[in-house]
Amino acid sequence: MPNTSRTLNVQQFIDEQRFTPYQWCILICCFLLVAIDVYDAVAVGFVVPVLAQAWNVSKAEFGLVMSAAVFGLAIGALIAGPLFDRISPKTVIVCSMFTFGLCSIGTMTADSLTSLGIWRLLTGIGLGAALPGAATLMFEYAPARMNALLVNAIGCGALVGATACGLISAALVPAYGWESVFIIGGVFPIVLGVVMLFATPQPLRFMVLRSWPSDRIAAVLRRIAPGKSFDDTRFVLSEEPQAQQQTGVSVVLSKRFRSGTLMLWTAYFCAATVYYLMLGWLPTLIQGTGATLQQATLATTLLAAGGIIGTFGLGWLMGRFDRDLVIAAAFALGGLGIWIAGHQAGNLALLAACIFIAGIGISGAIGSMAFLAAAFYPTSGRSTGISWMQGIGRFGGIVGPIAGATMLKENFSFSTVFTIMMCVVLAAAAALLMKRAAASRASASVSAVQSESA
Template sequence: MSEHDAATQPPTLTRAERLDRLPFTRRHGRMLGASGIGWALDAMDVGLISFVIAALSVHWQITKGDASMIASAGFAGMAIGATLGGLLADRIGRRNVFALTLLVYGLATGASALAGGVAMLIALRFVVGLGLGAELPVASTLMSEFAPARIRGRVIVWLEAFWALGWILAAVIGTFVAAEGENGWRWALAIGMVPAFYSLVVRLGMPESVRFLEKKGRHDEAEQIVQRFEESAGIEPGGGGASAAGDSGVDARGTSPSAAANPSPSAAANASPSAATNPSPPAAGTEHRESIWSRGLRGRTTALWVVWFCINLSYYGAFIWIPTLLVDRGFDLTKSFTFTLIITLAQIPGYAAAAWLIEVIGRRWTLTIFLAGSALAAGAYGMADSETMIIAAGCALSFFNLGAWGALYAIGPELYPTAVRGTGTGAAAGFGRIASLLAPFLVPVLVATGTQVLAFAVFAGAFALAAAAAFTLPEQRGRALEE
């Protein structure tokens, strides 16, 4: 082969590049649906506890301290679970950890329905939190590694939007089940066992991350998964691929037949191992593992941790306590839960707006704008003095806060290379859960000191700090995930 012929051969594509070039297919949709259902069940469980606490304050006359312990036990488990889940995802696989977390928190939630006292409920909520905390960053990492690069951010916001569906379901269950009689809260928690059964669907039906499989030297499995996604897009594996790559005679590996048969020395030297048909697995102990605190990553890690901490403090401080605070202001359980349901419905348009903006103005600006909007809405809710103002400001808080969550989950996995992607997203989530652990204790103190106004002023300040930190994160819109 002449130098001219070698120079004109199409470049070899890695499997990651082959996934990035695909359109959004039915297989992507099924994976998004499977991940999203797990995400919604997670949100349902987190949301249910706010209604359970309000119900127990009426039926068991639990103190504010007991209520704080019940909520914080779950968040303590989430802090540990998020960190361990990310580490495990980088070692045993994203799919395996995703399924395991669903099983753990589903069974523990069902057991919580049988709790005979506050102490047992607190212990079980900690176990629930272990599963909940690990599931979210792992699910977003797995989905981000399959989503086409040009719409990756939007896909992750769609995934995060399932949170709204789960929280709405929690509000419906809380309003029509938890509020019904002395044991209504038990039946509400019993419904939370659904994730335990759904974990089997996840384990059997979802593919493992191609990037993870390649890092572990499991190239045959990785190739089969990529080929199935290419088939779903109408590209014949091992054949022409013109629908995605143009009429260049490029096969499913991104290599022309002639180049594959007669590779040039330079092409062979530059070919990525992950793109080869049967590459050799890396030797044990030779895999490079960059730290999330290395020079190139420490700045983004710090900013991401600040955003996670502040958004957790404000979100869980507000939404875990809203039903109880409404009861304290004189509304009965049914009216308090109905107000909360209406406020929760505003999450859906918030996610929709974030999903559109994230690919139009980028991740950084979307996250910053929605966090700033959350700060203003939190301040307005703190000063709300009528039913109309409570609902209006609450809906605005739901809209901006959950839109910010969607952008945050989209930007997190894009900040790290494959070897530490699960670790980076999990560690940030774990650090954020420390704030969610503190929030349930903080709210009663702030309300007792300066009424609801002071509590929501603190939340507004935390949102503003998160917005400032978000603005320092690098913009990753349209870029391929780092290897």
């Protein structure tokens, strides 16, 4: 081992630099990854009318196919967590992109509900494994002054992907058939995976934590600061040594982080339950108040439109105020919007405005949860923490539509459905307040132990 003459804290170094073209490249790649991830996740929904007619089955029978995709997303995220630490985050991201790209192309061969469901399950596993790594990569290359905003910014790729899927489906399906949607959904991630393989680095703190060769770390830092020399430099992290001794699941479920982990899972699960319930059943609920299908659909789109404003706004606020309080307040705002909306059955304009407010709070908060997890866990558990939170939370995406169908079957009133959703969203807010309290106690305990050893 060569002698080193100086030590460089990589986190502090990134914080002190301007945001360079190389970091812009990472941002764009992560944004596109999220966009194509969501494109593939929602693609089957845009071809259901065509397939139902071609296969002579009812649209309702595609419910299990869509559930299989969501289940795959959850399983993929849970599997990816340990793999991020056993292999490396970038390797998992690229392999996952190749996987869901090939499975998307394979979807073109489906000729029944069963085969379609299997292909969507496999595609979902790849999708769920790729997404958490994007948040980790962006978090570790973003200066602290703007990391919340940038991590949230890549999350907005979700809306771009969903919108692009709708526009592409409308343009290509009538002329080239339903398979054309999955050709694009398969080729694009494979191409982007190749680009990311050569154009993006491994997460910086991951390389330092795993004691990668100094010249490989220096090569990445030179792309951020070309004029600086890193000869004879030893790269370190500012995290305490205890946080670097464990990795992956052992960190996420360790005594110090266990309570916060459970609260993150609870918050994401509750939020996903309400969000997917609203996506699936809001048009039907609004139509039940006397609105037309077009009016109900337009009102529902405000849920996502509010999410854009919420995601960027919360990213800015988390950089300036306590992030747990910011997201808890966002969930509370979303819950208030939902509750008021439930009492506007005869006023479509006010109902739409309340849905927009709910979108700012709920959609924006969900889009901010990846940063919340990234900032909560140390480097050794960051990727696993994000992926497991999303994996557990996505089961809410399965529960939500089922709960909505049950309430409609039991003839719950319009206001009652919205009141129940409000309570679930407020449970997400309460979970984050409990996470904040648990984190404060854990930090105080660590400080006390350090003081005693000193």
